[in-house]
Amino acid sequence: MATLQKCGSLDRLCYDVGGRMIGTSVLHQPYILSPPEGQPQTTELNLSLKLKEQECLLLLRRCKNMEELKQAHAQVLKWGFHQSPYCASNLLTVCALSNWGSMDYARNIFRQIYEPGTYEFNTMFRGYVRDFKMESALFLYCEMSERGIEPNKFTYPVLLKACARLSALEEGMQLHAHGIKLGFEDDLFVQNSLINMYGKCGKIEASSAVFEHMDQRDIASWSGITAAHNSLGMWRECLNLYMDMASEGLCRAEESTFVTALSACSHLGALDYGRIVHGSLLRNISELNVIVQTSLIDMYIKCDCIDKGICLFERMVEKNQLSYGVMISGLAMHGRNREALRVFSELLEEGLEVDDVIYVGVLSACSHAGLVDEGHHYFSRMKFEHGIEPTIQHYGCMVDLMGRAGRLTEALDLIRSMPIEPNDVIWRTLVSACKVHQNLEIGEIAAKSLKQLNSDNPSDYVILSNMYAEAGKWENVARIRTEWHYKTSTQTPGFSLVEVKRKVYKFVSQDMSHANFQDIYEMIHQMEWQLKFEGYSPDTSQVLVNVDEEEKKQILKAHSQKLAIAFALIKTSQGAPIRISRNLRMCNDCHTYTKFISVIYQREITVRERNLFHHFKDGACSCRDYW
DNA sequence: GGAACACTGT
Numbered sequence: 157m158a159t160l161q162k163c164g165s166l167d168r169l170c171y172d173v174g175g176r177m178i179g180t181s182v183l184h185q186p187y188i189l190s191p192p193e194g195q196p197q198t199t200e201l202n203l204s205l206k207l208k209e210q211e212c213l214l215l216l217r218r219c220k221n222m223e224e225l226k227q228a229h230a231q232v233l234k235w236g237f238h239q240s241p242y243c244a245s246n247l248l249t250v251c252a253l254s255n256w257g258s259m260d261y262a263r264n265i266f267r268q269i270y271e272p273g274t275y276e277f278n279t280m281f282r283g284y285v286r287d288f289k290m291e292s293a294l295f296l297y298c299e300m301s302e303r304g305i306e307p308n309k310f311t312y313p314v315l316l317k318a319c320a321r322l323s324a325l326e327e328g329m330q331l332h333a334h335g336i337k338l339g340f341e342d343d344l345f346v347q348n349s350l351i352n353m354y355g356k357c358g359k360i361e362a363s364s365a366v367f368e369h370m371d372q373r374d375i376a377s378w379s380g381i382t383a384a385h386n387s388l389g390m391w392r393e394c395l396n397l398y399m400d401m402a403s404e405g406l407c408r409a410e411e412s413t414f415v416t417a418l419s420a421c422s423h424l425g426a427l428d429y430g431r432i433v434h435g436s437l438l439r440n441i442s443e444l445n446v447i448v449q450t451s452l453i454d455m456y457i458k459c460d461c462i463d464k465g466i467c468l469f470e471r472m473v474e475k476n477q478l479s480y481g482v483m484i485s486g487l488a489m490h491g492r493n494r495e496a497l498r499v500f501s502e503l504l505e506e507g508l509e510v511d512d513v514i515y516v517g518v519l520s521a522c523s524h525a526g527l528v529d530e531g532h533h534y535f536s537r538m539k540f541e542h543g544i545e546p547t548i549q550h551y552g553c554m555v556d557l558m559g560r561a562g563r564l565t566e567a568l569d570l571i572r573s574m575p576i577e578p579n580d581v582i583w584r585t586l587v588s589a590c591k592v593h594q595n596l597e598i599g600e601i602a603a604k605s606l607k608q609l610n611s612d613n614p615s616d617y618v619i620l621s622n623m624y625a626e627a628g629k630w631e632n633v634a635r636i637r638t639e640w641h642y643k644t645s646t647q648t649p650g651f652s653l654v655e656v657k658r659k660v661y662k663f664v665s666q667d668m669s670h671a672n673f674q675d676i677y678e679m680i681h682q683m684e685w686q687l688k689f690e691g692y693s694p695d696t697s698q699v700l701v702n703v704d705e706e707e708k709k710q711i712l713k714a715h716s717q718k719l720a721i722a723f724a725l726i727k728t729s730q731g732a733p734i735r736i737s738r739n740l741r742m743c744n745d746c747h748t749y750t751k752f753i754s755v756i757y758q759r760e761i762t763v764r765e766r767n768l769f770h771h772f773k774d775g776a777c778s779c780r781d782y783w
Numbered sequence: 784g785g786a787a788c789a790c791t792g793t
Contacts, residue, residue, distance in 0.1 A: 249784080278784065313785040320786095348786045379787040386788090412788040419789065451789045481790045516791045523792085552792035559793095585793050741793080767792080 212237045216246050221256050229265075244269045248276055252283025259287045274308050281314045290318040294327055307334070309343045316349035320356035328353045348376045355384025375410050382416045391420040392660055395429055402436065409440060411448050418451040425737035425764050427459035428658045446472075450479045457486035460735060460762045460769060477508050485517035489767050491778060493525035510542050512550070519553035520767075523560060531557040548576050555582055559589025564598045580609045584616060591623045599623050622697065650740040652716040656727045663716040663723070670723070679722040680713055683753070692752045695745040717746045721753055721761065733760040741765055751775050 212232045219225040229238075229247060237243045244265065251262035262283050269276055277300045284293035297315055300307065312335045319328035332350055340346045347370055354363035367373070367381045378401040385394035398417040401409065414437050421430035434452060437444065444452070449472055457465040469475070469483050480503040487496035500518050503510065515538045522531035535554055538544045546554075551574050558567040567586055571578050583606040590599030603620050617636055624632040651664045661670070670676060696708040703711075717736060724734040742750075742765060754761050755775035763770040771778035 253784085275784075282784075310785050317786070343785090345785050352786065374786095376786045383787060410787085415788040422789090447789055449789095454789065478790055483790095485790065511790095513791050520792060547791090549792045554792090556792065581793055588793065 212243045249279050252279050259283050278310050285318050290322045293318045309340045312346045313349040316353040320353040323357050325357040351380035379413045386416050386420050391423045394420040415451045418455045422455045422458040426655045426660050430455040454482045462490045481514045488521035493521040496521035512544050516549050523557035528561045555585045562593045564595050591619050596627050652720040653737045654720040654724050663719040665716045666714045676722050686756050735762045737764040
């Protein structure tokens, strides 16, 4: 049998006309096949060896599963070609990258390769990343550096992807530096990967810097930069980027870019934009895939077009778990809880997998609808029938479910028996329920636990102080107010978004930053008269500033939601619906105010509050004042 | 041989 030898000298190769060189490009080292001992190196022998090697390659490439591969591997070993760089590399690629391959097997082969080069390392990186073994990939890169093997331009994208998935900023930055040193910073794929890596690590400035410095951008560059903004909650920026891309006309958008843009529309409640994206989707993509369709449904639902969402959902030929998930939580958001549960049973009938997210939707539908027994039923079914361990979110839903129904002791027992540490959301849910049901005893327990978590949420103090006020415990109210004052600086700024003529405007409380803020305040002033005439009186109980009553009223008047409504009234035609989206729960006064506006100006006003829609029409709200 | 996408409780 022939053996493989490393051939150090090119001279020898030149002399050895019949002997052949294998894989110089791969290993940067020439190799020859030597004849069995005592036999001369003849052209015939080399030809037959070459043919044999080809046979090995074919054998490896034909494999369709691990069993076949193992057999082929055994044959290659028998023929003595396992050291041939071609054969070894092919074997490695098949193991690491085929759908049925095994990375463990690949690792063994890799270890047996005489001198693995950049190509073999890259193959291993790709295999590891594909198998979500990011640490292993980065670890192997260290070995590569120690061995002094030069990475090439294919090395960086895959490793940057590993960093992106791990949110490993430090490693990512190191790779960036190495890439620059080796002169790969101008490679399009490296740049795209950098955009993505920095985005996933939350370093949007770094991500944008790479994007800005690119000479040419392709669709992936745009895709990456929009996704980076989207995942960090910078939805307006994301949409602006999408529009830039569309208007530049240099790239034809692909499905992924549409999906990102639609996600931004969902979060912003930007229906007009959503429609534009839908339009270009129909123009550019002939057949919409499941992901795009699901995103469209999600967008319509979150932009208050629930019926359009349902219509698209029903027309879908192929639905997956996520499509159902979007529909279930969407229906729950709009208070159509029975329908949500019906869709859930359809999902089960379809025989699709159920996951924890779907159950969050199901349980929240039960809690909104006050279906206590059903909620308990689904909760235990989730654990015992589907083997899903409840997460903090499921417990949150259960606490909400029992809390709304006034079963406060049960809710507290559940929190105490939870195998997970309760978070601030859980306690806050219970505090709110205690306030509604005026249970001071449990309320105090919950409030104490909430305070221990130091979550700096100003609304906690409002609920607490209101709870004490209703019970007439004024010393406690005073104490809470002082404590609150101390925390003022750390509160999250609330904002309202409103879409007017395809542009999304953001308002914060007391906002003076808009170009036409004077018109807006003038409008607020006019509205005040109308409101007074209709019998509205401001409710300052939730104004969280320690000032006198008159000043409180002034502050109340310029809450972000009111500014957004005033702006929309000025800028839209009579009777047009107004859609507002906010990051925080609205205060009682804004709720009452909006009800009055809906009747005075004859407008339908929808306010989206995180995951709940308030639909104001003719002076009433769809939540029936309980939210 | 390389990059990118959707759903989560107050």
